[in-house]
Amino acid sequence: MSLESSSAQTINDLFRHAVTREKKGFLNYKRDGAWQAMSARELAEQVRAATMGLYALGVRSGDRVAILSENRVEWTVADFAVLNGGAVDVPIYATQAEKQVGYILQDAGVEVLFISNQKQYDRVREVLTNRTKLRAIISFDKIDTGAIGGRVMPFDEFLNWGRAADQAEPELFDTLSQSVTPDALATLIYTSGTTGEPKGVMLSHRNLTHVIVGNLDRSQVTENDTALSFLPFSHILERATITMLLHARCTIFYAESVDSVPANLLHARPHFMTSVPRLFEKIYAKTLEKAEAGGALKTRLANWSFDIARQYGELASEKKEIPGGLKFKHKIADKLVLSKWRAAMGGRIRLLVSGGAPLARELALIFYGAGLPIYEGYGLTESAPTISVNYPGANRLGSVGKPAGGVEVRIAEDGEILAAGPNIMLGYYNRPEATAEALTTDAEGRVWLHTGDIGHLDKDGFLYITDRKKDLLKTSGGKYIAPQPIENALKRSRFINQVVVIGDNRKFPAALIVPQKDGLK
Template identity: 50%
Template structure:
């Protein structure tokens, strides 16, 4: 049952004033809004936009965001990682399907951009030769990508779910900054965020002014500050539990690194503990798998099981294009996901993404789905976060089928939804 969160005007105002000051949001800025206004992040930033006197444009729909970016030419946009993942996948897909010459130019430019970005982040002096190469890379490659965002973006902000480090680094290298942050509805919502002058990929930034962070013995993040809620509406027991010891218990696991940046490892309730006693953070693995242009959505499973499995929704736009090119015959998506060629393709993409992971962190079996998860069915939130419990309950029989013959598991055995 959802809990009502009691947030005061003071809770919101503390976040609004802090964020407006940190990001220098002013009346000169034009912003594009597309997240639901019922979501606490978009609600707070909307207050911030109004407080600063910005010009606000509302996207016609999530599907229209790409076109609206070009039309509105915003300076700022707050988004969820899925949007950046799609942009990244589209860019890489276009490059990999281009001519050999264009591929060489792109990857040369990207290497230059990464070198330039690394020195910039470290505050190191940038050699004149590297500056010149960066200007050439911008003209030949980066400017064309930036134009697709309207060409005036000062920065993006990402929240609501973890942003893959590789994707953040990619955008920064081409000249688009994504500041990833962290917070909850109960904290109105920002607790920590990367910001101008304090950016570290793979982290959610340093705690914002007036917010205190400490950690429980199990690594759970505890917070205290002027933005923390009064409590849960008519739920005194849950409120007492959330504020045990005088600090708000976030339910997230993480740590502060040597530079004071907060790193989130996973939701406490989402941590998978295999039957062998290994703790696995599923979101980190899911982010790796979603870097494949053939994978749209993935949910990693395996709590109290011998190995990890996953439900995978292919990127059907990409997969169906490949099927036409290769002459694969099928009449509907259910048939396509059962084709050996599809299974082999997704298997190879997963194997590639899992390179470097420990054996117990690798996905051993998957089920392919012929449809994406839906908000209306309660499988994902309005900000596209996966509702794991709902998905596990809805696909219980399919998931159980992945573990029926555990003693003879092969990494080649990847059943689809229709073969359960």
Template identity: 45%
Template sequence: MPTAVASQRRPYRFPPAVTSRLRSLAQLPADLLREHPRPDLLQQCTSAGLRPCATDAFVERVRATGLALADMGLQPGDRVAIMSETRQEWIVADMGIVTARLVTAPIYPTLSGLQARFILQDSGARGVFVSDVAQAEKILAVRHLLPALEFIVVFTDEVPPAAVRGSHTVLRLEGLIERGRALASDPLAVARYEAGIDAVAPDDLFTIIYTSGTTGEPKGVMLTHDNVLSNIAAVIPVLELDSGDVALSYLPLSHVFERMVTYLYLYEGLTVCHAESLDTLARDLQLVQPTVMTGVPRVYEKLHTKIHETVAAGPAFRRRLFDWAVRIGIDASAARHEGRALSPFLKMQEAVADGLVASKIRAKVGGRLRLAVSGSAPLPAHIARFFHAVGVPLIEGYGLTETSPVITVNPRDRPRFGSVGCVVDGVEVAIAEDGEILTRGPHVMKGYWNRPDETAAALSQGGWFHTGDIGTLGDDGFLTITDRKKELLVTSGGKKIAPAPIEALLKRHPLVAEAMIVGEARKFPAVLIVPNFTALEQRLKVLGLPSGSREELVTREDVVSLFHEVVEPLNRDLAQFERLKKLALLPAEFSIATGELTPTLKLRRRVVLERWHGVVERLYEQA
């Protein structure tokens, strides 16, 4: 074990049913048919309403897909990719791949053809499932660079004009399923298929998930069936779900968190509803009325901002009522989390606040949400505190692709806002002398695909995985993340600055939508700020100042002065070397389309610096 300043280990306390029911995820479809037959196992949100899929129909489609794939000359362990938005067909394809003893390599649908080509080539994928013609055309544009790729399966009925291009066959999913249904009448084909499912071992490779690549080239993380099943088992006691719950899924299934939690939902017998897209989330929340959902901080932050903007635009008495109700909710939830009894007066105030304010906010997210989980990036404490105050328990967890993914989760009944919670069952965590968080257990990956040197660097002697995150582990078992080890800025004077906590404080201000600190190898740190233009317009109106285009606003001295007023109070609480000496306003939000955010909405600092290189250079030239 590496030298550590703190450590915690949770013994195995897995529900017996998990280990007895499933030896591998290849057995999940048959388990669903046996344990959770229902008419609405899956539902797809559409403009026309919900499109349900019953358990038996889902399992039959998986079986047909698996039979067809098994008949195409693929060998156990061969890789097949999926490049699609979150939808029912994604799970059908994934389970079909797995039951055919193959390995899934997910690809984010937002990636370009060249980026997809890297994953297909590196994984040696022999086939790829895609959502539509647009995704198929991305692959076809680079097919000449992919000698191992043999077929493309399109989820929609429409396929590119040429059904066969060279040796690359383009199929419809329904056509593949029909092929599998024909094979279902062949006893030998069925026997081989079922024997294959039984032959999948817990330590067999389940998936290769390529990291988003916030820095450097993506690496393929190898996760086994046991990795993911152990994580499902570890999270079950924390989330306390049951078959009466309805889950809304909108995060990319290419991401390990949403994929793991989807199979947890199915294992527990929940109805899983897939949003049509992130753009339709507000509509789909009303359509589904979920009781549970997962998300990333950016989504909850945007919802928090939207609620506050709506209130700010209303009359003064409503703003005062809103502020009062939130304060009461915070006081009441804090008392419950600390195990204190609510006074009769606070109970009465909470009931009034709930009826006048909190219940209306909950209605905006469907009215039934009893649990929301945030992962993938740090969740600001004030965001979690707000949602608890209005009766939407929002808990934060922590993990990585390499850890299947969950390492810690906040307890539902006593969350520690600002922390990422406590270690889950079967997981061990240690803090190294330099502050890096280490973990080991059945959740830790098998390694990086085709990268033995990087595997050896990430997994030290004794099986410890180096997360690359800096944190502290309290005596009470709560883990707190303070920064990324590789994202520390080092000024030309050798001072190390952790940018994430400062950026999080800046983004708490209503005028700030995005913030990124710069200063690597520079004399001092500065900050790039994307204004919340809606809030900025309102502020300018109150001050009697003219409006303008975004490009005009970010260069106006009176507008820049407003943001100096945001930065200066923060500077007073920072160490001298951390203080932000300069700022620049940017006219456009960071986005996936520009490459500044990963598909899981994490900041790609290198890309931001490249895009706004001129702005950064001018900051330091002026100095």
């Protein structure tokens, strides 16, 4: 861990370290069909200009600024500009329903909105016209706003406005950035529950910085590494990850979309990538599809190679002795199939991180045995997000790792996972009752987050998730069934896209399946 990391207390501290020295090709993104690069100096200049632009718009400490956009470099600039100015950013999913976008803007009291493009603007135009507190809209791409064009400013014009404000008060940016305290509210992230309106999770600079610094220390990512980012920045996992990668000063590639990840892997050749299990499942299924397209011999060879990888991964991940026969078979499998699989993912993968949903152990074993180790972690938006994580040197497949540094985990009498530490949220915005349900304080003053997940710790301190507390099914015969293991087993089939197990108050469980159309052709 660097001195800068250990002393960082706010996201602004992390950002200053990221841009303190020049780095060419820091952020890489595709625009108009061609890859472009932004240097550390250019990033610092744009964030400074955007911060001053917000100040010129009247945004002050604690004010709410929303970002409604797909992943792009302007998202990153806007995010750090909001935080450096002492304001609070409110990320909104680019796919969020129009009604929920309106609710979030209203509930958070958003005064300025960054929006990506014409398509996004047209989608939410109606809810924007009814938000009287919304004083300005800044569009990353130029858009035709129609009758309410007076409130919309193109991003380039906004940056120029900020540069003029910076020239008028050249010392103000540093004053604003350095006056932000660790306990200041950094972001409001709205989680979509199964019922009711989304709740705004309040995370401080201290919450986020603690997680980011710890994740960087465990991941061992350095400025010599390259990373590919594709998960939405509006999700806490990728939000924390992109800040960690920037702080590490590694070379970052922004994927064009989820569908373009395979092509972007070949172009970027990353050492590091964060993903959700579904992408790993698709990568595996696609590899088997290609083998099947090559005929029966290639199909048998691929299945044999992946089975050898699974057996090898089972022993190697536990650092157990590998029999000579298995070593020999693994060398053959690697030469014929596994090495080609690694090459298809860029050929340099050292660290894959999985979160957001359970990762099937069998799939993790196959990837591990193929030389593509996946390190599974666990957390919630309410924990910023890391509660526990596997990492090089402490990776137990099937678990979600040991509790992260500074985080305490205990299992309640009913099996629920509770977590305490400097990463735990301040609460739900304007939801005191929901906050009281989620957070409890013990006699020693520690605040415990009730995760709603069921799990257990093994003798070595590795955490295992078995199910959601509310998801347990009870048949009419009184038997409790955990649906997740069944769903995970079924989802390993390349013919299945999504699946849900039902059975509450029924004689037996059943599964509703959405087929994978490509696999059925």
